[in-house]
Amino acid sequence: MTGTATAAPLLDVRGLEKRFGGLVATDRVDLRVDGGEIHALIGPNGAGKTTLVAQLGGQLASDRGTIVFAGDDITAWPTHRRARHGLARSFQTTRLFRSASVIDNLALAVQAVTGSNLDAWRPARRDRALFERARELLDTLGLGAKAAHAIDQLSHGERRALEVGMTFASRPRLLLLDEPMAGMGRDESARMEALIGVVRTQCAVLLIEHDVDAVFRLADRVSVLVGGRVVASGTPGAVRSDPAVIAAYLGDDAGAA
Amino acid sequence: MAPIEAKPLGLRGALLLPLCALAIAIALPFVLRAFGLDFYLSLASRIVVYAIAATSLNLVLGYAGLVSFGHAAFFGLGAYVTAIMISEGVQSGPLHLAATIAVTALAALVIGAISLRTRGVYFIMITLAFAQMLFYLANSVKGYGGDEGLNIRARSLFSLGPYLLDLKNPLALYYVALAVLVIALVALARFAPSRFGRAVLALRDDDVRAEALGFPTYRYKLVVFVVAGALGGIAGALSVNLQGYVSPNALHWTQSGTLMVMVILGGVATVSGGLAGAAVLLLLQEVLATTTEHHEFWTGWVLLAVVLFARQGIVGLWTRRRAPSLS
Numbered sequence: 383m384t385g386t387a388t389a390a391p392l393l394d395v396r397g398l399e400k401r402f403g404g405l406v407a408t409d410r411v412d413l414r415v416d417g418g419e420i421h422a423l424i425g426p427n428g429a430g431k432t433t434l435v436a437q438l439g440g441q442l443a444s445d446r447g448t449i450v451f452a453g454d455d456i457t458a459w460p461t462h463r464r465a466r467h468g469l470a471r472s473f474q475t476t477r478l479f480r481s482a483s484v485i486d487n488l489a490l491a492v493q494a495v496t497g498s499n500l501d502a503w504r505p506a507r508r509d510r511a512l513f514e515r516a517r518e519l520l521d522t523l524g525l526g527a528k529a530a531h532a533i534d535q536l537s538h539g540e541r542r543a544l545e546v547g548m549t550f551a552s553r554p555r556l557l558l559l560d561e562p563m564a565g566m567g568r569d570e571s572a573r574m575e576a577l578i579g580v581v582r583t584q585c586a587v588l589l590i591e592h593d594v595d596a597v598f599r600l601a602d603r604v605s606v607l608v609g610g611r612v613v614a615s616g617t618p619g620a621v622r623s624d625p626a627v628i629a630a631y632l633g634d635d636a637g638a639a
Numbered sequence: 640m641a642p643i644e645a646k647p648l649g650l651r652g653a654l655l656l657p658l659c660a661l662a663i664a665i666a667l668p669f670v671l672r673a674f675g676l677d678f679y680l681s682l683a684s685r686i687v688v689y690a691i692a693a694t695s696l697n698l699v700l701g702y703a704g705l706v707s708f709g710h711a712a713f714f715g716l717g718a719y720v721t722a723i724m725i726s727e728g729v730q731s732g733p734l735h736l737a738a739t740i741a742v743t744a745l746a747a748l749v750i751g752a753i754s755l756r757t758r759g760v761y762f763i764m765i766t767l768a769f770a771q772m773l774f775y776l777a778n779s780v781k782g783y784g785g786d787e788g789l790n791i792r793a794r795s796l797f798s799l800g801p802y803l804l805d806l807k808n809p810l811a812l813y814y815v816a817l818a819v820l821v822i823a824l825v826a827l828a829r830f831a832p833s834r835f836g837r838a839v840l841a842l843r844d845d846d847v848r849a850e851a852l853g854f855p856t857y858r859y860k861l862v863v864f865v866v867a868g869a870l871g872g873i874a875g876a877l878s879v880n881l882q883g884y885v886s887p888n889a890l891h892w893t894q895s896g897t898l899m900v901m902v903i904l905g906g907v908a909t910v911s912g913g914l915a916g917a918a919v920l921l922l923l924q925e926v927l928a929t930t931t932e933h934h935e936f937w938t939g940w941v942l943l944a945v946v947l948f949a950r951q952g953i954v955g956l957w958t959r960r961r962a963p964s965l966s
Contacts, residue, residue, distance in 0.1 A: 439851060465853035477848040479841050490841050493834060494852035499859075502826075502835040509834070552853060 390453065392417045392556055392586050393438075393469075398447035400433055400610075407433040409610035411447070415556060420578070420587045422597040422618075425607035426630075431590045432474060434607065435560050438588070439471040440464045452555055466495050468555035474564060474590075476545045478533045484544060485529040488516035491551035515551065522580060523547040524573070539570030543577060556586045563593050575600065598622065606630070657824075657911070664817055668810055680809050681881065682925060686918050687816040688877045693901035694823050694913030695870035700899065701908030702831070703863045704843030705755070708763045709770030710898050712750065713743045713868040715890030716773060717875030722885045723783055725791045732795035732806070739876040740869045747868025751861045767892055777887040788886025795880055806880040816877045820914070823870060828910045839863055840908075904945050906952030915953045 391414040400408035407430045415421045425431050436442040438449060440461035449457045451469050459467070479487050492515045493499060493506065506512060520526050523543045528536065536544065546562055562578065563571045575596055581587060582600075591597050597604060598618045605615040608630040614621050621627055664687075671679050696710045717739045724735055754765045778786045797804040797815075806812045830836040842849040842856045850856045879885045888894065897920070905916025923941060927934030949956050 441847065441851070460855070461850045462853050462855045465851060471851055473848070473851075477845050477851075479844040479848070481840065481844055486837075490837060490849075491852050493838065494849070494854045497834075499834045499838045499854065500862075502830045502833045504829075504834075505832045506834045506837050507832065548848075548852065 389417065391415060392452060393588070394450040395438070396448050396450075398434070398437060398449065399445045400430075400437055400442060401445055406610050408437060408444070411607075411610070411612055413605060413612060413615075415586055415588050417555070417586050418582075419602040420582050420589055420600050422589045422591060422601035422604045423607055424591065424594060424597055424604060429607040430610040431607055432560060433610075435471060435558050435588075435590055438469070438558055462494075465552060465554075468552070469558070470549040470552050470554035470556070471558035472545050472549045472560055472562060474560040476541050478541065478544060478548070480533050483530050483532060484525055484536070485513070485516050485520060487533070487544060488519050488547060488551055489513055491548040492516055492519075495552040519547050519551055522550075523577065537570075539566055539573060542566065542570070542574060546574070546577060546581070550581055550585075554585050556588065557581060558588045558590070560590050561592055562589075563591060563596060571596065661821065668813060680813060682921065684809065684813045684816055684881050685878075686921050687813065687820050688874055688881055689898075689901065689917035689921060690914040691816065691820050691823055691877065692871050692874035692913075693898050693905065693917045694820070694827065695867040695874065696898045697902045697905075697907065697909075697913045698827065698830075698867040698870070699864060700902055701906075701912065702836070702843065703839050703860055705860060705864070706763050707754075707766045707864075708892065708895050708899070709750070709766035709768070710867075710871055711890050711892065711894035712766075712770035712773050713747060713871035714875040714878070714894065714898070715770075715777065715885070715887070716746055717743050717872030718879040718885040718889050719777060719783070719789070719875075720872070721795065721876040722789045722791050722879045725793050725795070725879075726783070726789060730793055730796045732797035732804070735795045735876055736873070739872045743872025743875075744865050744869040747865045748861070751864035751868070755857060755860050755864065767895070770890060770895055771892060774887050774890040774892070777890055784886070786887060788884055788888075790884050791879065792883075794883070795876070806877075812877070812880055816881075819873060819877065824910055824914065831910065835859070843908075900942060902952075904942060904952055906954030909952065909954040912952055912954050919953055 393413070393415040395411060395413040398408055398411040399406070411434060423431055423434070433442065437444045440459060444457060447457070448455055451464070451467065454467065456464055456467065456469070479490060482490065489506070489512045492512050496511070517529070520529055525540060525544065528540070533541065542562060546559060549557055559578070563574050566574060571593065578587065578589070578600060589597065589601065601618055603616060604618050604621040606613050606621060606627050613630050614624045614627045616624070667683055668680055671677055692710070692714050696707070699705050699707050699710070720739045720742045721735045724738060729735070750766065750769045754762055754769070757765055783789050794806040796806070804811050804815070806815060831840070838849070838854050839859055842854060842859060846856045875889065878889070901916030901920050902913060903916070904919055905914065906912030920938065923938055924934055927937050931937065945952060
């Protein structure tokens with residue numbers, strides 16, 4: 383914003399820690415995500431990816447370290463304030479509003495970050511801006527024909543797409559996508575990949591993903607998390623050939639959890 | 640524009656039933672008098688008062704999805720505030736109302752601020768514990784009747800210009816309670832499809848998601864809890880005017896249980912669920928009490944039948960199943 387050539391990173395995480403009793407789930411993690419990039423976070427099961435995402439999203443408080451987002455130290459901010467500041471996240475297990483239709487889910491996501499929500503008298507349906515944005519998202523997600531459908535009428539892939547769409551509704555500056563392709567078939571994965579391609583034109587993405595092939599296709603930079611620590615960070619090519627990564631990542635089954 | 644959200648609202652159809660019910664409610668005292676059944680006016684008033692209390696609980700339980708097992712705290716507190724003021728010689732209705740709202744809202748703020756940090760079973764237990772604390776407190780305060788309860792001779796007085804509205808008059812009490820109920824139901828009907836109402840329904844569905852989207856869920860729950868507490872308090876104040884008496888039983892957990900039964904019986908998260916539940920339960924008790932000694936046994940069967948066969952309560956029986964929507 384100030385016009386300096388070397389812009390500050392959008393997300394700057396330093397020395398982040400999280401312990402559960404004796405277990406160190408997040409161990410002095412440093413991570414930076416720049417505006418406009420897709421930064422992928424990979425790592426074997428139990429590496430602490432989901433814990434880290436929860437710390438960034440605000441669902442879990444950090445024991446130590448700082449999270450600076452868009453120039454503000456948000457380490458102690460509650461989740462809803464982070465979201466309103468442009469830091470949105472999706473969930474690994476789909477979390478949608480079951481008693482709402484598809485379009486209402488999206489309208490709620492838009493509503494959460496726009497204007498005051500304390501109006502308890504006028505019907506929200508009169509609020510054109512809410513539903514225009516929701517409809518626009520619906521088309522982006524390819525769910526245009528299913529606006530009035532119930533959540534349980536959607537396929538798994540459609541639900542995952544909606545899950546991502548919900549997070550995207552707020553026009554965030556950074557999107558944390560927690561394993562968006564989990565449990566998907568090849569076709570659905572391809573569609574999700576295309577969706578992430580659309581999303582990236584509008585905001586930065588921190589992509590947590592198991593599907594390593596997709597990660598190397600999509601990501602500008604990759605960080606590898608093992609045992610709560612970032613063991614490597616760089617371009618996909620550099621990370622792929624990093625011997626430490628190969629050892630740690632592939633040695634997961636034999637190595638320590 | 641695709642006709643997708645064009646949900647047939649049918650305003651005229653939607654308003655027909657409530658307006659008929661209102662007309663019947665307004666005419667009821669005269670009908671009863673015409674048939675020499677004046678005695679039943681107090682039953683009608685009791686239904687209205689409990690409908691207000693059950694509606695306030697439905698806001699918390701149904702709309703916000705918070706299983707509060709201590710709603711009697713606010714009902715009883717409202718009754719005690721008004722009864723104590725009257726026994727101390729304060730007869731002004733507006734003062735009773737103001738004090739009731741202030742005290743019950745404050746109590747709900749404190750109880751809610753603490754309980755809403757917990758969830759699930761812990762929330763149920765902690766709200767129950769707060770209500771029981773007040774129950775034992777009322778039992779121990781001998782100055783205001785202790786475990787014997789508090790009788791009041793006078794009632795709330797409202798002066799409307801040259802007219803004096805004395806809630807000692809059963810007709811006045813009935814209409815004042817009815818007015819409160821109508822205001823509460825209209826407000827609830829407006830609330831559900833409003834921005835705030837939808838946000839509350841969303842956090843009922845999934846508060847982790849709602850929070851992650853940017854809704855300050857804790858604050859919203861607290862607002863709902865406080866509003867419901869104050870409305871429950873008003874119901875309590877009306878109840879003491881109706882009965883001329885309040886005892887610690889108004890704060891007992893069985894009272895909270897009765898209100899929950901009314902909500903579940905009538906219809907969770909439906910505008911008229913509290914009213915339907917209160918009407919059915921109290922009428923059922925009235926009818927069964929005159930025909931059998933074991934009325935609670937039979938009431939239990941009715942509740943069981945409703946829970947098993949009419950998942951959306953009595954109200955759900957005549958509202959056709961609609962496409963899922965928050966509004």
